[in-house]
Amino acid sequence: MRRLAKIGLGVLALAVIGGGGLYLFKARQPANAVATAPVSPTAAPRFEGLEFSPADLAEARTADLRRAVRLSGSLQPFNQTVIRAEVAAVVEEIRVRPGERVKKGQLLAKLDTADLAAKLREKQSNLDSARSTLSLAEINRNKAVTLTQRGVKSQTALDEAENAWRTARANVAALEQQVAMARKALNDAAIYAPIDGLVAERFVNPGERVAVDARLFSIADLDVMEMEALVPARDVPQLRIGQPVVLRVEGFGDRLFEGHIERINPTAQSGSRSIPVYILLRNGDLSLRGGMFGSGEAILAEAANTVAIPAEALRREDTETVVYVLQDGRLQRRAVTVAIDQTTDGRVGIASGLAAGETVISTPGLRLNDGLAARVAGR
Known part of the structure; x- marks a missing residue:
């Protein structure tokens, strides 16, 4: 009897242990379940929105902008003459x-x-x-x-x-x-x-015999200089007589010379199809000389102290010109008014709808929506 009691207790113990093992197995491997990795309680939640690199963004800043036509050419005295023998x-x-x-x-x-x-x-x-x-x-x-x-x-x-x-x-x-x-x-x-x-040149010396119409002297008045610039025909309609011009001349570093358009040739040159445009510059200190090369811009429009952004930031949606601003983790669609475009440095001036210091999306081709969550990658 004592032996039978020990056997019974052993069987009961095995049953309890065996049942516990089955419970643990079932808790770990439920029927028809897919095994997944355990989730760390400290992992960051996944971001649902757009991420931009710093290269996709631009900060709106105040600047002086101008739209201009590029000009270049050789300088010559406006008044010069060759004296000939009569x-x-x-x-x-x-x-x-x-x-x-x-x-x-x-x-x-x-x-x-x-x-x-x-x-x-x-x-x-x-x-x-x-x-x-x-x-x-x-x-x-x-x-x-x-x-x-x-x-x-x-x-x-x-x-x-x-x-x-x-x-x-x-x-x-x-x-x-x-x-x-x-x-x-x-x-x-x-x-x-x-x-x-x-006196620019002297062509004779004492004792020489000169014929009628022989050249004697060349005289140049340097008080006013003229530059002939060849302008593509497509740009000429934007120019007008009296338009201001700012030039840099080789040898003078960053010094600027101011002039204006004096004349525009009525016909294009047969070979290049370019039209000569003549610019006058005051040369009170006589620093400029004939034959120097100048390059600069004919100013078509100016906007001082205006909010400036890259031209790529502008979008045309329906009948409005808009930009998308990244603010407080979301995109804001802003209708803007352009003050000046096609500037010499590729930026546009904004008259209204955008403030200096705001960040705009400057990468074209992206599909953007108002209110969409967005952030800068790595931030």
């Missing part, structure tokens, strides 16, 4: 050198006047003789008129006297012109500056 003669004296400043009417050089003076004397002598002949012809004509009226001379004699007088008078007039030309030639032997400026 007479053929030997250069007797030169009073200026290249680089010297001259005034209008200043004597620059003298040509030898010996031959010119002799020609003038010859023409003047011929004129004096012709005037004496004219005086005699006039006396004979007056006598012929009187005698014809009295019937002493015939009409034929009067006609001859009249013709001689007319011929003598025409001869005097012709010789007076020759004397005037000879006197002018003598005066032209003295070379004067026609404008204020600097």
